[in-house]
Amino acid sequence: MVFKRLLGALGVGGPTVDTVLAGPGVFPGGTVHGQVNLVGGEREAVVNGVALCLAARVEVEYEDGEGHRTQEFGRVEVCGPLRLGAKEQRVVPFAFPVPWETPLTAVGGQRLAGMALGVRTDVDIAGQLDRGDTDPLEVEPLPVQRRVLEALDALGFRFHRADLEAGHIRGTGQVLPFYQEIEYRAAPRFADRCNEVEVSFVTGPHRVEVVLEFDKRGLFHGGDSVRTFVLDHAAGEHDLTGTVDGWVRGVLGH
Incomplete structure (x- = not known):
């Protein structure tokens, strides 16, 4: 799977990032392998770091009822500070360990109704944190x-x-x-x-x-x-x- 987006911190003409997973799924306690592809924009940019995390929709009880929030967990840094030149291409491989308690999202390839969980790529660029969308991850049972x-x-x-x-x-x-x-x-x-x-x-x-x-x-x-x-x-x-x-x-x- 390939997840590509323009990094909004530098606007039009800025760098882009692709997150490429080696496979669509994983087991609790397993490892997600892949790479983050950074492509420079029209001018040099300072990337302070790239991180991956799992994010899930969680039901929360409040005094006046119930609601939902996005819960981040299993966060790992995959890249430290670097300078990304204009049009330069950088490939950052990663091996992302998945916590043992990671919830299941599918059984036998069939998605579990009600589940919303995925991988998010966060890029700290020019001192601003650019949070990506949460891209679905298939977590099958052990x-x-x-x-x-x-x-x-x-x-x-x-x-x-x-x-x-x-x-x-x-x-x-x-x-x-x-x-x-x-x-x-x-x-x-x-x-x-x-x-x-x-x-x-x-x-x-x-x-x-x-x-x-x-x-x-x-x-x-x-x-x-x-x-x-x-x-x-x-x-x-x-x-x-x-x-x-x-x-x-x-x-x-x-």
């Missing part, structure tokens, strides 16, 4: 995450939407200031005990905390039930349908 989602599908739960919530999930090792909720409608056999279930992954290099929140509002039981289960990455080598079924039955009863 094997263990995919197995959990496949198990929910196999049990009859149906994906509805996903979003990002500002805040922390109590009792987990969460590092980022927000978390993802992947919402599923209840499987028919559990519909009398649950309206929906929301799945959150708190992922690290050695294990994944799987947080399941069961919505029982409007049902006889009432309220929500939240449980956290832990899997290591090796669990992604196995079918987890029986494991997830046991989790669900343990919370909702047999």
